[in-house]
Amino acid sequence: MSLTNIFDVAGSGMNAQSVRLNTTASNIANAESASSSTGDVYRGRHPVFQTQMLNEMNGGINSPQGQSVGVEVTGIIESDAPLQRRYEPDHPLSDEEGYVFYPNVNVVEEMTNMISASRAFQINVEMMNSAKQMVQRVLTLGQ
Structure with missing residues (x-):
């Protein structure tokens, strides 16, 4: 792995944590939205x-350019935890x-996720x- 791949890894990690922050914010925003049926409830x-x-080939030589490195968001799934049913x-x-x-x-779990995602982004x-x-220090070595 070259030094320039670090930027790809960090950039993809920042993108993934940004998606995580957005889904967590959406969960918190909808935490108290009520519905009269289970089909209409936010999950x-x-x-x-x-x-x-x-892929490493030939004893550590990096594979051709164009292959990605880092983290990818493959999708967003809905939680299968049971819904809250309240007598009101x-x-x-x-x-x-x-x-x-x-x-x-669970707002407490979502706040924990938000703190974790924000720290990972940081x-x-x-x-x-x-x-x-x-990289800047390496460039100044030649001066």
Whole structure:
């Protein structure tokens, strides 16, 4: 892996954590949205990541350009956790039995995810800054 691949790894990591932050923010925003049926209730969403690696050939020589390295977001899945069913007969969206359905979003878990994603994004930024400083120092060696 060359020094320039560090920028690809950090950039893909920043992109992945940005998607994670956006889905977490969406989950928190919809955490208390009520519905009268299970089909209409918002369900928590979570991104799915997959690592991408360069294929090493001939004793450590990197594979041809064009192959990606880092993290890829392969999709966003809905949580299959059970929905929250609350007895609120006075709620305008309650069903005939008096129950209202709320999303399967735990705000405490989502805040933890948000903090984790924000720290991971921050670490990727620091990694890019460190690589940039190393490249600048290497360029000043020839002066």
